[in-house]
Amino acid sequence: MIQYRTQRLSxxxxxxxxxxxxxxxxxxxxxxxxxxxxxxxxGIMNFNITRSQHVNLGVLWILSGFIGTILFVGPxxxxxxxxxxxxxxxLFVALTGITxxxxxxxxxxxxxxxGWWLGQPWIQEGIEYLEAGRIADVLILVxxxxxxxxxIRTFPNVKEWNEIHWGLxxxxxxxxxxxxxxxxxxxxxxxQEYFRWFVVHYWVEGVWEVIHISLIGILLVLMFKANVKAxxxxxxxxxxxxxxxxxxxxxxxxxxxxxxxxxQFWGSLFSALEPLPLILCFWHMYLDAHHDRxxxxxxxxxxxxxxxxxxxxxxxxxxxxxxxxxxxxxxxxGTWITPSHAHLAMFGTFGMLGLGAAYWxxxxxxxxxxxxxxxxxxxxxxxxxxxxxxxxxxxxxxxIQVFIYRTLGLNWFGSDIxxxxxxxKVLLVLFGLVFLAGVALLVFDLYTLGHRVREPExxxxxxxxxxxxxxxxxxxxxxxxxxxLLSMWVFGFVITGGLLSxxxxxxxxxxxxxxxVAAAVGYPGLLLATLLFVWRFLASLExxxxxxxxxxxxxxxxxxxxxx
Amino acid sequence: MDDPQVRAETRRRRIALAxxxxxxxxxxxxxAFSFVSSRDQITPDTVVYAGEHxxxxxxxxxxxxxxMGCHTIVGNGAYLGPDLTNTYEDAGPAYLAAFLxxxxxxxxxxxxxxxxxQPQQVAETGIADLAAYxxxxxxxxxxxxxxxGLTSYMPNLGFRPDEVPALIAxxxxxxxxxxxxxxxxxxxxxxxxxxxxxxxxTASDGTEDVxxxxxxxxxxxxxxxxxxxxxxxxxxxLACHATDSARKVGPGWGGRYGTVTDLADGGSALIDDGxxxxxxxxPDAQVVAGYPAGTMPSYATVLAEDDVNAIVAFIRSLEHx
Numbered sequence: 001m002i003q004y005r006t007q008r009l010s011x012x013x014x015x016x017x018x019x020x021x022x023x024x025x026x027x028x029x030x031x032x033x034x035x036x037x038x039x040x041x042x043g044i045m046n047f048n049i050t051r052s053q054h055v056n057l058g059v060l061w062i063l064s065g066f067i068g069t070i071l072f073v074g075p076x077x078x079x080x081x082x083x084x085x086x087x088x089x090x091l092f093v094a095l096t097g098i099t100x101x102x103x104x105x106x107x108x109x110x111x112x113x114x115g116w117w118l119g120q121p122w123i124q125e126g127i128e129y130l131e132a133g134r135i136a137d138v139l140i141l142v143x144x145x146x147x148x149x150x151x152i153r154t155f156p157n158v159k160e161w162n163e164i165h166w167g168l169x170x171x172x173x174x175x176x177x178x179x180x181x182x183x184x185x186x187x188x189x190x191x192q193e194y195f196r197w198f199v200v201h202y203w204v205e206g207v208w209e210v211i212h213i214s215l216i217g218i219l220l221v222l223m224f225k226a227n228v229k230a231x232x233x234x235x236x237x238x239x240x241x242x243x244x245x246x247x248x249x250x251x252x253x254x255x256x257x258x259x260x261x262x263x264q265f266w267g268s269l270f271s272a273l274e275p276l277p278l279i280l281c282f283w284h285m286y287l288d289a290h291h292d293r294x295x296x297x298x299x300x301x302x303x304x305x306x307x308x309x310x311x312x313x314x315x316x317x318x319x320x321x322x323x324x325x326x327x328x329x330x331x332x333x334g335t336w337i338t339p340s341h342a343h344l345a346m347f348g349t350f351g352m353l354g355l356g357a358a359y360w361x362x363x364x365x366x367x368x369x370x371x372x373x374x375x376x377x378x379x380x381x382x383x384x385x386x387x388x389x390x391x392x393x394x395x396x397x398x399x400i401q402v403f404i405y406r407t408l409g410l411n412w413f414g415s416d417i418x419x420x421x422x423x424x425k426v427l428l429v430l431f432g433l434v435f436l437a438g439v440a441l442l443v444f445d446l447y448t449l450g451h452r453v454r455e456p457e458x459x460x461x462x463x464x465x466x467x468x469x470x471x472x473x474x475x476x477x478x479x480x481x482x483x484x485l486l487s488m489w490v491f492g493f494v495i496t497g498g499l500l501s502x503x504x505x506x507x508x509x510x511x512x513x514x515x516x517v518a519a520a521v522g523y524p525g526l527l528l529a530t531l532l533f534v535w536r537f538l539a540s541l542e543x544x545x546x547x548x549x550x551x552x553x554x555x556x557x558x559x560x561x562x563x564x
Numbered sequence: 565m566d567d568p569q570v571r572a573e574t575r576r577r578r579i580a581l582a583x584x585x586x587x588x589x590x591x592x593x594x595x596a597f598s599f600v601s602s603r604d605q606i607t608p609d610t611v612v613y614a615g616e617h618x619x620x621x622x623x624x625x626x627x628x629x630x631x632m633g634c635h636t637i638v639g640n641g642a643y644l645g646p647d648l649t650n651t652y653e654d655a656g657p658a659y660l661a662a663f664l665x666x667x668x669x670x671x672x673x674x675x676x677x678x679x680x681x682q683p684q685q686v687a688e689t690g691i692a693d694l695a696a697y698x699x700x701x702x703x704x705x706x707x708x709x710x711x712x713g714l715t716s717y718m719p720n721l722g723f724r725p726d727e728v729p730a731l732i733a734x735x736x737x738x739x740x741x742x743x744x745x746x747x748x749x750x751x752x753x754x755x756x757x758x759x760x761x762x763x764x765x766t767a768s769d770g771t772e773d774v775x776x777x778x779x780x781x782x783x784x785x786x787x788x789x790x791x792x793x794x795x796x797x798x799x800x801x802l803a804c805h806a807t808d809s810a811r812k813v814g815p816g817w818g819g820r821y822g823t824v825t826d827l828a829d830g831g832s833a834l835i836d837d838g839x840x841x842x843x844x845x846x847p848d849a850q851v852v853a854g855y856p857a858g859t860m861p862s863y864a865t866v867l868a869e870d871d872v873n874a875i876v877a878f879i880r881s882l883e884h885x
Contacts, residue, residue, distance in 0.1 A: 043720075047634050051633045051642050113628065114624065114628035126628060127627060128640055128642070185627075189638060189741070191599060193640065236577075251594070257638045257639075257640070257743065263598070266590075266594060334641075335643060406748055411703075414717050
């Protein structure tokens with residue numbers, strides 16, 4: 001199944017990723033419970049500790065998935081073994097060690113201990129997303145340097161690099177370079193925020209996005225035998241657009257942190273362009289998945305990859321777009337509307353890519369040709385539905401929060417804001433549990449893949465062929481996919497309009513009708529369109545599989561539908 | 565390099581890089597203009613609270629406790645508690661000084677009054693009485709009226725004594741910052757807004773005034789204890805002291821009367837009426853071992869001698885639970 005021996009080294013990073021993912025999601029559910037009852041675990045594990053762990057683990061498992069995927073595709077892209085496999089083994093030990101140390105270090109925030117020495121916080125530094133102290137920072141930098149070294153040494157001579165080499169090569173180097181900006185204590189809050197977003201924005205919307213585009217590209221090549229040149233062309237334009245829009249797009253973090261007003265112009269203008277590469281990636285997904293019309297070999301892997309491209313467009317592209325203008329951001333900033341975007345974008349784009357890669361790579365490394373794919377498919381739907389629900393709860397809860405907090409100026413969280421948001425806080429817990437169920441299932445599935453007895457192929461031929469290949473399962477045309485894409489954007493514009501309407505005198509004098517109606521139409525509409533589109537896309541692929549099987553007159557294979 | 569396709573690719577990459585370089589130049593120019601001193605953006609090294617506490621030290625405390633894990637500052641952080649950017653200009657330093665050491669309970673009016681009258685507060689704000697303080701910091705009045713004496717969701721973090729004024733200095737700095745009009749100023753008053761007024765909590769039992777309790781002197785011992793109990797509630801003493809022996813911010817009261825306690829200076833003291841009176845009027849004179857000095861304010865200026873007697877009587881009445 002694998003051509004190069006050192007590709008095996010990727011497996012351990014995926015197994016680590018799954019453990020960290022499970023812990024992160026359990027902590028996420030704890031956080032949602034603490035949101036409904038802030039006295040829960042108060043004094044034992046205060047909300048800020050839980051949240052720091054949740055955020056840090058989220059970053060760490062996504063990185064672990066990236067590393068695993070890069071190590072798997074590195075030899076394929078280079079047509080040779082990984083350079084310095086002992087360094088990769090060391091990297092794994094280091095990553096595990098850093099994760100454990102950082103989890104312990106964050107707990108010191110409960111006692112207000114940062115470990116100040118030479119003016120720097122060595123244990124933990126209590127800045128959102130960059131909670132890790134200098135000890136962990138330095139070790140992480142070493143880890144990134146090792147990764148960059150291994151990747152670039154493995155790749156062929158620079159002259160032979162194609163677009164995917166360039167994307168990954170620049171990606172792993174910039175990963176390390178950007179990290180350095182987060183390694184200094186800064187007294188000014190405006191300057192601190194300025195450099196903090198160097199790390200966070202340029203990582204997520206620069207480096208990670210580039211790694212994401214490159215990895216999606218290579219995985220599409222592997223899955224569908226898509227044309228390397230065509231994918232490379234898409235990767236080039238994807239990367240170029242990400243950077244052209246994202247470099248100045250960082251300005252959308254500089255609206256209200258004490259930096260000058262002119263950033264509002266540049267940020268609104270350039271970050272409005274940031275969805276372009278995401279739409280391009282989304283569209284290429286459609287093209288590549290449909291170009292050869294062969295059956296899907298590995299359904300869960302493709303499901304998660306599709307989820308990644310779609311949620312990237314919806315969570316990062318559309319929801320990011322709605323709040324990227326100074327006139328909408330002034331309202332959404334600092335409220336629950338932000339995490340609705342953050343969860344869908346972060347887990348959707350990068351998390352789902354890691355999971356899709358895991359479903360492709362874990363069986364490949366273990367040498368499993370066929371496995372029971374139903375657990376993987378079910379876990380996809382649970383995770384996908386759970387995350388859409390989480391985004392919905394945050395978004396509607398956040399819209400109410402904006403009105404109560406910013407428009408009415410009621411600032412007592414315990415008595416004004418909690419009660420008004422309570423329904424959505426409870427929904428957050430419920431969808432969080434759905435998500436947790438999906439994650440638990442996929443962790444179990446991937447860990448035991450190949451160790452379980454395969455399911456008997458008992459389904460009758462009649463059942464397999466009974467599925468209609470018309471209606472909902474008819475082949476998805478480019479026109480129809482375009483209509484779906486358009487409808488998502490229309491709902492995105494409705495949401496944007498709702499946020500804009502907070503500026504109206506009518507709303508500011510206490511009438512929430514417009515923003516509430518826009519949110520009630522926009523968010524559920526967008527999320528339902530997303531859900532239905534993915535269902536429709538996958539149904540058309542299922543039907544294609546049956547058609548091709550019928551044509552080949554092969555033995556029946558149980559084909560579970562994604563949802564019934 | 566003769567392959568036309570390779571040449572086209574190289575050219576494409578060069579154009580993309582040139583575009584990126586242009587963006588980078590624009591970004592660097594904008595960044596340079598963002599931090600020039602002529603912008604007159606406030607910097608933390610110039611902000612001092614109560615004469616000696618610097619805002620940069622406060623930022624270190626703010627980071628050490630991971631405040632951004634529950635609150636937002638300039639809108640960034642977590643969403644469990646309110647944004648802290650303008651808390652200082654809204655509620656004022658005395659309110660923060662009354663709240664932060666015992667964050668588990670919202671300060672009562674009496675607790676705020678004690679802080680307002682502290683010399684370092686008077687020096688900082690130039691205000692010596694509560695009415696003027698309310699006028700300068702209307703957010704404090706609203707907080708006292710609505711939540712005074714009630715339980716808060718924030719845990720007692722056990723700040724060290726110098727950390728509280730440092731944090732206040734940091735919040736003073738963020739209040740002074742120009743954040744381009746964020747957060748937006750509400751155009752309506754939510755508290756009097758008809759649709760909201762029915763649902764929101766405006767009642768509080770913490771607003772009763774401590775004034776004129778001097779009549780306590782002639783009362784019987786039982787009345788004295790009752791007066792003391794009323795006083796400790798109004799003053800917000802119970803935000804820091806438990807009526808059993810449990811440690812909150814300060815030592816618990818229950819069962820301690822008549823015992824000998826170790827002191828922070830290495831000595832020991834018998835807890836009797838005299839000790840307790842000193843502890844109320846001059847808290848740093850004899851600090852119990854294991855507790856930091858400088859946390860409790862002096863109540864000498866707000867309590868008449870009879871009030872102190874009543875509180876001592878109440879503490880004396882607390883048996884071992």
